[in-house]
Amino acid sequence: xxxxxxxxxxxxxxxxxxxxxxxxxxxxxxxxxxxxxxxxxxxxxxxxxxxxxxxxxxxxxxxxxxxxxxxxxxxxxxxxxxxxxx
Amino acid sequence: xxxxxxxxxxxxxxxxxxxxxxxxxxxxxxxxxxxxxxxxxxxxxxxxxxxxxxxxxxxxxxxxxxxxxxxxxxxxxxxxxxxxxxxxxxxxxxxxxxxxxxxxxxxxxxxxxxxxxxxxxxxxxxxxxxxxxxxxxxxxxxxxxxxxxxxxxxxxxxxxxxxxxxxxxxxxxxxxxxxxxxxxxxxxxxxxxxxxxxxxxxxxxxxxxxxxxxxxxxxxxxxxxxxxxxxxxxxxxxxxxxxxxxxxxxxxxxxxxxxxxxxxxxxxxxxxxxxxxxxxxxxxxxxxxxxxxxxxxxxxxxxxxxxxxxxxxxxxxxxxxxxxxxxxxxxxxxxxxxxxxxxxxxxxxxxxxxxxxxxxxxxxxxxx
Numbered sequence: 001x002x003x004x005x006x007x008x009x010x011x012x013x014x015x016x017x018x019x020x021x022x023x024x025x026x027x028x029x030x031x032x033x034x035x036x037x038x039x040x041x042x043x044x045x046x047x048x049x050x051x052x053x054x055x056x057x058x059x060x061x062x063x064x065x066x067x068x069x070x071x072x073x074x075x076x077x078x079x080x081x082x083x084x085x086x
Numbered sequence: 087x088x089x090x091x092x093x094x095x096x097x098x099x100x101x102x103x104x105x106x107x108x109x110x111x112x113x114x115x116x117x118x119x120x121x122x123x124x125x126x127x128x129x130x131x132x133x134x135x136x137x138x139x140x141x142x143x144x145x146x147x148x149x150x151x152x153x154x155x156x157x158x159x160x161x162x163x164x165x166x167x168x169x170x171x172x173x174x175x176x177x178x179x180x181x182x183x184x185x186x187x188x189x190x191x192x193x194x195x196x197x198x199x200x201x202x203x204x205x206x207x208x209x210x211x212x213x214x215x216x217x218x219x220x221x222x223x224x225x226x227x228x229x230x231x232x233x234x235x236x237x238x239x240x241x242x243x244x245x246x247x248x249x250x251x252x253x254x255x256x257x258x259x260x261x262x263x264x265x266x267x268x269x270x271x272x273x274x275x276x277x278x279x280x281x282x283x284x285x286x287x288x289x290x291x292x293x294x295x296x297x298x299x300x301x302x303x304x305x306x307x308x309x310x311x312x313x314x315x316x317x318x319x320x321x322x323x324x325x326x327x328x329x330x331x332x333x334x335x336x337x338x339x340x341x342x343x344x345x346x347x348x349x350x351x352x353x354x355x356x357x358x359x360x361x362x363x364x365x366x367x368x369x370x371x372x373x374x375x376x377x378x379x380x381x382x383x384x385x386x387x388x389x390x391x392x393x394x395x396x397x398x399x400x401x402x403x404x405x406x407x408x409x410x411x412x413x414x415x416x417x418x419x420x421x422x423x424x425x426x427x428x429x430x431x432x433x434x435x436x437x438x439x440x441x442x443x444x445x446x447x448x449x450x451x452x453x454x
Contacts, residue, residue, distance in 0.1 A: 079327050079344045
């Protein structure tokens with residue numbers, strides 16, 4: 001799979017968040033309120049710090065999604081738009 | 087000088103804190119006894135509306151009281167901000183009630199005409215046909231047959247309001263005790279004795295009962311009827327979105343931080359457990375009103391309990407048996423906060439300039 005165009009490797013069964021953290025520690029999203037960078041944090045679906053766009057679908061919690069071959073993952077910038085989700 | 091014996095406010099929600107702030111501003115020594123985090127708290131489950139439409143159509147004093155509160159909100163938000171530095175995110179640019187049933191739409195228009203008759207000049211509203219509405223809000227769902235609009239309606243961030251009221255009170259000298267559930271309260275020869283559940287007793291000169299649903303249990307100990315019941319409402323919270331919704335309604339609002347709050351169910355239930363049926367209904371309503379919301383994710387849902395009197399209007403009652411005891415309860419604590427923090431304190435103090443609040447006497451229920 002890829003993140004912002006760069007190849008990301010994942011072990012079978014690993015979450016997208018874990019794979020992204022294994023890659024490096026750069027921000028995987030920016031917050032809607034302050035614009036500050038965030039990386040996956042709680043890894044259990046609570047903190048929403050791991051939001052990314054996966055295959056065009058915005059605001060996906062990366063820790064709740066199993067990594068799969070060929071996923072196209074993008075950084076989530078701020079909040080998503082209405083009516084442009086899919 | 088003998089230290090002044092405090093006025094105790096039982097209940098540290100939006101209502102209790104507003105009353106505490108008002109009394110402290112008038113120079114009183116005020117102690118707020120707040121319940122525990124596990125208690126049913128309307129303050130933590132509400133919709134944050136500053137809302138006038140339909141308030142008091144059948145009860146002119148309530149229509150006027152709500153109207154004064156809505157008009158006072160801008161100044162109140164500024165005052166809170168100057169005391170605390172907290173912006174409660176007041177946005178009062180008008181609100182809609184959307185209808186998908188023509189008869190309900192017509193009936194509500196009738197209620198607003200009654201309300202306008204009670205309020206006279208200064209209160210305005212519009213009844214918008216489907217055509218008018220789709221012109222003003224392109225994107226509105228076809229199922230919406232019409233809407234009413236009132237330019238004074240608005241909303242705040244109720245969580246920040248709660249924090250701001252607490253900080254403002256503390257800035258004015260209010261003492262706040264958390265996790266201080268009250269087991270009982272009784273009148274003494276002078277003043278009152280409050281027994282906390284942890285066994286501690288507190289002696290005070292006055293008691294204002296602002297305990298929401300807890301007042302049903304504590305009220306009779308001070309001679310009040312306190313005919314209060316729970317009414318359940320359910321809410322959905324969506325993910326944050328970047329676009330600003332072009333409307334506020336009593337059932338769909340976008341909080342200042344971008345998420346949407348969808349709510350407005352009413353059920354006679356005493357628990358705060360949500361039901362799939364109501365959640366589905368709320369989601370369907372939101373998509374009927376604004377079809378573009380169809381793919382927005384719901385992140386959280388919860389049920390909370392409103393504090394209801396038999397007629398839905400507030401109770402402001404001085405105890406006849408025990409002078410110095412007061413009952414204050416309502417289900418519109420956000421809308422009414424500016425008056426609870428000012429004019430209601432004058433009334434508790436029996437200030438000659440205080441508003442006349444006999445219309446909110448709980449004895450109105452004894453006649454039926």
